[in-house]
Amino acid sequence: MFYACSTRGKERIMGMRILIALDDSENAMRAAEFVAGNFTPEHQITIFSVFLDTAMICDYYSPGLTPYFLTEQKSFCDLEDKRRAALKSIQEKAKALFLGAGFPEESINIKMKAKSRGVARDIIDEATSGYQIVVLGRRGLSGIGEFFLGSVSQKVLHGCKEASILLVS
DSSP states (O other), X not given: OOOOOEEETTEEEXXXXXXXXXXXXXXXXXXXXXXXXXXOTTSEEEEEEEEOOXXXXXXXXXXXXXXXXXXXXXXXXXXXXXHHHHHHXXXXXXXXXXXXXXXXXXXXXXXXXXXXXXXXXXXXXXXTTTOSEEEEEOOOOOHHHHHHHOOHHHHHHHHOOSSEEEEEO
């Protein structure tokens, strides 16, 4: 079994704060499964997701808007609400995974944040709140796609200086 601990000076950290960046991909759920199966239950787990903030689009109204725009706006906002509900369901599934692995409920936190600076930057910002490890699933982009577009995991890997990064594929 893999026991995660680190040292900082003379202090030994046995109960680390672990941030799991979770989206709706299979690789993200594999990251949660990896932590649940390989880390001991004394660690604090935060299941963290970033969602698209649609408040400005969905709350926008003007008398000059066409009926077509209003219909499309409603369809878009309904779809985003469903995506947010699905993401919440995935977070709950990950929490159940940790509970099944013996983690106490009080050591599992769920956080959702509206995207403000970009998904990777928002994960990095959250990681600066005292986490020792950030765990992400590796996105399945092709080599060329990853070179041109980058990926969230790649950006977090290179941009996060406050915590260790664990990529799971």
